[in-house]
Amino acid sequence: MPSSINPGATLVLTGVTHILVGLTHPRLGPPLLSMVRSGLFDSITGISLDPTSSGAPQYDRMAAWWFELAGAAMILLGISIRENINVAGYVPRGVAWGTLGVGVIGALVQPLSGCWTLIAQGIWMVGWFGKTKME
Template sequence: MNTWVRWLPRLIIGLAVVHTVYAFAVMPGAWGDILRAGVFNGVEGDAEREAVLWFFFAGIGFFAVGTLTRWALRTTGRVPRQVGGYLLLLGVPMSIIEPVSGGWALIAVGVLALVAARRTGRVA
């Protein structure tokens, strides 16, 4: 197994870390605003609160994809092809709709995941 294939789950988890840290470091005031609003329905109509919530939950999703990819690689020696597909499904439209975004990172990691899936899917 190539070294870069082993790094794929770490790259995905890295995307998760960046997303989660961004949600807390760049928009810290939004969390206080959500708490002051009473948490329940605390983001309604406020673009910054909605953004921070989506960044946070996207981070959790990327953690899930990254850790499941790591598990699959360790257990089966393969990267599931769907990992690349999911990352591209998120990254391509995001990059079209908002070109100055992290969508390009998703595309890059998604392509790497598809290449890794192809290489690890071969029977030796």
């Protein structure tokens, strides 16, 4: 039986933490709350393909929304990785190196961030290449 503590499970935890940080951060939580109060649908204005559209871009809402979506993407990727480990016994190379690469680029762009956790998880995933499924 595969271990329940694996790179997929920790990436799910990272995603959940990312969402919770976004909800409670003083610069991200209030814009998210104002989006909910606006009814959520079409609650971010100022970005349109129509050059005649009006409304100032709401960058605070955009940043908060993408922060939350990044957390959700980590959760979904973590679930997928965990399932692959449970079924096949390994993390696909592209996923492992991709996670490591995103972490490295993110840490270079924003050193004081949580991207270092992606680096650590990517290194851990790379280590799962040669593992076989445990019976």
